Amino acid sequence: MAKQKVIIIGAGVTGLFSAYYLLHEGYEVTLIDKGNLKDNCSLGNAGMIVPSHFIPLAAPGMISKGIKWMFNSRSPFYVKPSLNPELLRWGIQFWKHANTKHVATSAEPLRDFHLLSKGLYNSLASESAIEFGLQHKGILMLYKNAEIGKEEVHVAQQAKDLGLNVDILNSAQVQELEPHVELDVAGAVHYQCDSHLYPNQLVQNMIKYLKEKDVSIITNSAITSIDIKNNRINAVHTTLQKYEADLFVLTGGAWLPELAKKAGLPIPLMPGKGYSFMHQPGERQIIHPALLLEAKVAVTPMNSQVRFGGTMEIAPVNNKINMKRVEGIWNAIPQYYRNYKVAMPQPDEIWYGFRPCSPDGLPYLGYTNKIENLIVAGGHGMMGVSLAPATGKMVAQLASGQQTLMDISLFSPDRFA
Incomplete structure (x- = not known):
């Protein structure tokens, strides 16, 4: 039986971890990114793993401080x-x-x-x-x-x-x-309770590992359009060619709203x-x-x-x-x-x-009601490196129809629809 194909749009740290865990669930994975992976947002990140950050950016006092x-x-x-x-x-x-x-x-x-x-x-x-x-x-x-x-x-x-x-x-x-x-x-x-790591090394070694495991990483390929029929994505078109898959994962970092819009989804960021x-x-x-x-x-x-x-x-x-x-x-x-x-x-x-900042300071993670074969995983703000493995692991669980390791209803990508 042929492996199910998954296309991940966006090869930032969230996309890389999604590919890592989907690979371990037995999927054939392709990553598509508009850049060359040398300007990945996580490369200049502080590299902090922060359970201490349980207060979202949208918190009392931020409006007055911002003004x-x-x-x-x-x-x-x-x-x-x-x-x-x-x-x-x-x-x-x-x-x-x-x-x-x-x-x-x-x-x-x-x-x-x-x-x-x-x-x-x-x-x-x-x-x-x-x-x-x-x-x-x-x-x-x-x-x-x-x-x-x-x-x-x-x-x-x-x-x-x-x-x-x-x-x-x-x-x-x-x-x-x-x-x-x-x-x-x-x-x-x-x-x-907090930890830290070297994000440059993490990103470079994740890319190396995925390539060695035959994950296809396509760079310098911006998504130009998305084919949707009967509430399913059939294919995505890039500046280079058309790509088909069984399942699609939308990460995209700060470009997530622009990509979501091509799929008809309102995801503020x-x-x-x-x-x-x-x-x-x-x-x-x-x-x-x-x-x-x-x-x-x-x-x-x-x-x-x-x-x-x-x-x-x-x-x-x-x-x-x-x-x-x-x-x-x-x-x-x-x-x-x-x-x-x-x-x-x-x-x-x-x-x-x-940093991809949602208006409530919470990430987006889960299927969207509008498209049945699309998982959204993004909007992590300053916490991208900290939340990337858990996001990737739960993307793989969602893809496989498993129970996610925690309740993710608060992070629904449809919450502002």
Whole structure:
């Protein structure tokens, strides 16, 4: 009996993990991507696996913070004012979901999603030839301001109530964890439940593994149209040719709405542009990944270097590097790591990518009611690397008609239809 054919549209980290688990379920898998895989959004990612991130982006206070930050060119969060109808629709839904009820409803499912991924990463690291630098040092939420500290301690208590492993530290205790650098912080919350990895190595080795297992990866092939008949996709057309399959998986990253529209699906999503750059620290190595809370900057030791990243710029996709946003990241570093010398990166040293942000801050995962042989898997925002294995595993379970490892009803791709 011939293997069932699956086409995955989008070869980002979610697409790669979907291919990995579908392959292990016995499917013949083809990945199609509009790019060359060298600008994959996950390549510049902070590489954090974050059960600590059980609060979605759409949360109380984000609207007022966003309005305040709009007037600061170096702020960590920015929505570019526009009459773009998609942005307006996205903004209305974000406003509707930025409340305590939504946060409470989302907390346990997001926690479970991340913990499932963490377990799958652990299995992958122990059982597979795929290397990706997995480390379990937790993540430090560093704060300078007492008010911010109070808020973070409150979140830490919620995390403990959810069964997560969390420590609340004073400035001296944090300094003990980082003996090679001088910290200038009031304290930290140490999410020992979190982990980190080297995303560049993960993506490159996943691609290598899949190619060795005869997964077809077709690059530089944008989807131009989708053939649908009797509520089923028969084929997709690219700039090169036509491809037929039994089942289709739509990932697509920040381009998900554009692809969904070709299938007649309304899936709201806006690209959240972020920047990162690498630093060679020498002897003054930072040991633990951290989030600099007031500045919203991520710090990750990886591959003997340190990656600094941040900003969330909600605007249409563009290829401009906003140096003021990068300066905002760079300026934050010595405010937390006193006398830690990092050169301001040059434009050719700066990575940027587009996180796929849904208006309620939750991913999309599941079949859509409109097309019976299409699974949607995307909209992970800043949590793409953290949620990729669990997403891929459940895509394979959905394809095989199995019960998914957790309830995914909250993540339905039809929830805004």
